[in-house]
Amino acid sequence: MSNAVLDAIRKRRVVREMTDEPVTQAQLEQILEAGRWAPTGGNMRQNRFVVVQDEKIKGLIYQVAPGMFQRPPVIILICTDLGVARAHQISDDSLTFPMDVGKAAQNMALAAHSLGLATGPVTSFSQSAVSRILNLPESFVPHMFICLGHAAEVSQFNVRPWQRITWRDLTYYDRFPSDSGGG
């Protein structure tokens, strides 16, 4: 039996080459809403999304983001608002924040895939330079860009599969045996 969610999870790919074809406002808002529905630790809702569509600003971001190979029509920056976290007495370096960013990013990637769009996450960028370029509030920590657009038909970034793995290769049950090196 087909299951749309499981199909989307299996078929979504990171896309590193995109066309100039625009993303509609309706599509963008659906993707942002998918990000909004991602769970956050303690339901703090400290994720913030900054949508960048201005060509000049995208060009500046590209220059300080060595990991960005795409030239997408839309870039979504996922930030943590530390102001919200501090109000909950959560320390600025809590591991909750990058995990919550990851959950929102995955929701957005799956939503985009379901709409026939492509995404590519980028974390290799200078946070300090991006904060200046976007004039981010002091409490915003930029964590991840989601490049959003339409996949180019022919990509030179088709990474060959390293090695086929299944969930069985990644999964253990219950307690490790005594000779496994555990403590």
Add this chain to the structure above:
Amino acid sequence: MSEETSNGIISEDQAVELLALFVSSAQLLMHEPAHYGPLRLLTATERLSAMMLEKATEETRPFLELAIERIPQMHVQMSDVPAYKAGLEELNAAIGDCLVRRAGLEEGASQ
């Protein structure tokens, strides 16, 4: 060495783009995997090659064209060590040929 070529090869905007790539890469490499270092150098090589292509001399152009074509493939070949190594050898042979051509020693260059 031939007389220095001064043909305004890249603009200040392009130079600043490269500076941004260098300093952002330096910051990122404080915590990124070590093998990302050569990757960033190759990215800089590819971007500088694209910037130079329009005004480059015939002696330099073959290397630039190779870098623009070859480096994007190498970004995804880092897990395939022999292919990545072959790419580096190809690029380095090409820059060697480029240097020889520019020095007017063509007979020493492999074609």
